[in-house]
Amino acid sequence: MSCEDFMAQSNTSFNSFVWDLNKYINVFVYTFKEKTTAGISHLPYTPRENSLPGLTANNHYFSNMPSYTHCISINNTYITEDNIYVTLAHELGHYLGLFHVFSEQGCNETDYCEDTPNYDRNTYTEWLNTLSKPYPQEVFTRNGCEGESFISTNIMDYFCSYQNRFTANQYSRVRHVLENSPLIPGPKNIITTKVAREDIVPAARAIE
Numbered sequence: 130m131s132c133e134d135f136m137a138q139s140n141t142s143f144n145s146f147v148w149d150l151n152k153y154i155n156v157f158v159y160t161f162k163e164k165t166t167a168g169i170s171h172l173p174y175t176p177r178e179n180s181l182p183g184l185t186a187n188n189h190y191f192s193n194m195p196s197y198t199h200c201i202s203i204n205n206t207y208i209t210e211d212n213i214y215v216t217l218a219h220e221l222g223h224y225l226g227l228f229h230v231f232s233e234q235g236c237n238e239t240d241y242c243e244d245t246p247n248y249d250r251n252t253y254t255e256w257l258n259t260l261s262k263p264y265p266q267e268v269f270t271r272n273g274c275e276g277e278s279f280i281s282t283n284i285m286d287y288f289c290s291y292q293n294r295f296t297a298n299q300y301s302r303v304r305h306v307l308e309n310s311p312l313i314p315g316p317k318n319i320i321t322t323k324v325a326r327e328d329i330v331p332a333a334r335a336i337e
Contacts, residue, residue, distance in 0.1 A: 131162040132169050132204070135244045138197045143286070147198055150312040154224060155200040156217070158208070167207040168216045169337045170223035171199050173310045177319065181305050184226055190311040201311060215292045218284050223336050225313070227299055227308040236274035242298035244264045245283060246273040264289060 134140055135157070147155050173182060180186035201220045203213075228240035231250040239247065248271040257268060268289040271281050281290035285299070295303075309317050 132202045141196045143198045158203045158205050161204040168203045168220040170201040170220040173306045179309050222285050225303040230283045244296040244298045248273050
């Protein structure tokens with residue numbers, strides 16, 4: 130099954146599988162039609178009264194449930210003891226408002242976190258493809274957009290990375306989503322959610 134189709138806003142076929150989004154984070158595990166995708170997640174919404182850069186600000190879902198399958202999807206083709214926890218943590222990061230810590234178009238993209246160094250993913254991948262396995266230790270090093278070198282440890286990076294760290298700015302974004310966003314389990318900022326109501330349905334956004 131195509132994960133893009135399964136999670137599309139226009140597809141209401143699987144909505145009955147979704148548990149209450151204000152109580153649960155729904156994670157679906159199945160075989161993806163997309164062979165190179167390990168996981169994919171919807172991004173959260175934020176209230177207009179307390180928005181967050183990079184995320185859609187709209188209040189519709191404080192009083193309405195989505196008709197589409199708002200969730201995280203995991204490709205069971207890539208579930209192994211070594212990487213399933215990393216894949217799930219990475220997708221949970223997206224679900225709670227985090228973006229990739231790299232650019233795929235030169236150095237023109239941002240994750241809205243000042244403490245995560247940016248690098249050109251395409252340049253790194255081209256270099257990685259010139260190497261033979263087993264990879265040398267240097268594959269964990271990134272050449273940053275500011276000319277610096279650093280070891281990749283961030284969960285929101287791709288391979289080859291240790292993927293075992295979040296930063297303070299990322300923590301702040303996640304905390305903001307947990308405390309203010311609709312369709313996210315847990316207690317909310319009462320001042321924000323009390324006034325948050327709107328009838329416009331925002332477009333769903335998903336990110337790998």
